[in-house]
Amino acid sequence: MTLVSFKDAIWPDFEQRPQITLYETVQGSHPIWTVQQLIADTLAYACAIAAANPDGAIPPVPAAPIFLDATVEALETCRAPLTHYTGTTLRAAAQPGAGWRWWDLRATKEGWEYDATTTGHLQERRLATARVRKPPSSRPSAERPRLAPAAPHRLHPPLTFWMNFSATSIPAWDNYFP
């Protein structure tokens, strides 16, 4: 595994801010193509190093996570997509329910947003809150009931926050979890 770190090269010390021109961005934190090119250069360099210095036997994947966290472990992989949304189709749809509002402050990121603060439980509205509301299952995956696709207005608000999903088909893959 290789880590390509921009920080190492450009900004190793917080007190020593680099020239802004080294990392030009547009529309937020999106680097311009020269930076994308630089990343590609680094990927190619990493590839060349790997080819010149083979590691020999591939080490096994450690049996257990190193950074174990119960919240993260509770995340369940979707075996099949429940929803396919695009911003354009959502815009024409009616408001999903109370507490939802249309968010369009940034191009390509439009979508219905649920203000979870209205529940009095959550302070975030971003995708990360999904992990908080998704309960862990104590049963093996084979015993879990398969969820039926839900209507948009019935979806759990935090899980439907970021609805810029593509409509591409998703291949089935049931063999990852040993």
Place this chain on the structure above:
Amino acid sequence: MVVVGGSVAIGFASGGASSSYYFLEWLQWRYPSASIARVVLAQGGTDSFYFAAHLERLPRNADLVIVDYLTNDLGILDGDTTPHIMRAVAEKIVRAALALPLRPAVVLVALFRTIALTTRQHFAFQDIARPTARTRAHRIVKIKHARRSTRHSPRPTM
């Protein structure tokens, strides 16, 4: 080649293409007889938590998986997300990729946010992937060593 990540990974607003596209060009130039496919699973606005819940999307025949979520992962720092949780979720993605049948190489691309807007907290948070990379025993490549290795055609290219 499989690419997962957010808008940076798809080259959004770059005025050109994405890093994986340029890298693919280099691979095709370096290995002209090889047939190389690039599968872009990256989606704008998503972070590691999103993909950690969609690991089934990783193709089973991947030889190389590029993970580029750090820019968006930094964006959820203002909530109750801790560096420990982020390391755990980043590792979950890495473990899923490493466990694919062809035992693919995995590359973590760690790209910080806009310099002017980066706080000390963001700065410290940028290292969430480093422990995972170190414990998986492999190498850290610095961009400053890699200049001009892929520039063999005019830019920008869409």
